[in-house]
Amino acid sequence: MNIALLGYGRMGKEIEKVALQRGHTIVHKISSDIASYDFTNVDVAIDFSIPSAAFQNITHCIKQQVPVISGTTGWLEKYDEVIALCEAEKGAFIYASNFSLGVNIFFEMNTYLAKMMSQLEDYNVDIEEIHHTKKLDAPSGTAITLAEDIMQHTDYTNWKLDKTEAADEIPIVAKRIPDVPGTHEITYTSSIDTIAIKHEAHNRQGFALGAVVAAEWIQNSVGVYTMKDVLNI
Secondary structure: EEEEOEEEEEEHHHHHHHHHOOOOOOEEEEEEOHHOOHHHOOEEEEEEOHHHHHHHHHHHHHOHHHHOEEEOOOOHHHHHHHHHHHHHHHHHEEEEOOOOHHHHHHHHHHHHHHHHHHHOOOOOEEEEEEEEEOOOOOOHHHHHHOOOOOOHHHOEEEEEEEOOOOOOOOEEEEEOOOOOOOOOEEEEEEOOOOEOOOOOOOOOHHHHHHHHEEEEEEEEEEEEHHHHHHHOO
């Protein structure tokens, strides 16, 4: 499989290692001006760029009929535009706030726990996420996904960065510490006890592996998919 890497920072380099180990070829490493590259021999593009570049990268690939995997967060105000373009062009696209296979299992655990806790009014929920100091957005896309999944199954209607006094808002605390790949914890607290679930990444390899697995999966597909489709969960 010929892969174009859109963004060649830490994640791009980690994806390159995993892709080469799995027998694939990196044909482009693009950090700027995507329009100047020839995509005729590209089988799939993997985007881990920056928020300001992601929309252009993704739409360019869709218009070139190249399936695209995106793990860039911070651009989702234009997500609906990408979906509409993908449908119009009969393209193929997967976005995930986190491609880690373990995190996607964690997403399912979070949803299951939220359904159970929705019946218990004495508990308040909060989310904490910790990432490296070079992460540009806060809270993380993963934390937002966790909050949105909780909101779908409870009376919470919104999330807020840091503390909140509103009973229907989920507080998300975002910490930035050097060399932390990513930690997410959901805590339900009452006056008598605390229930918590946590995912802690030990390195970036899990994110890279999930992105490459998704790229392998989307070959010869048309449509908009998620990691649930990739993992059949």
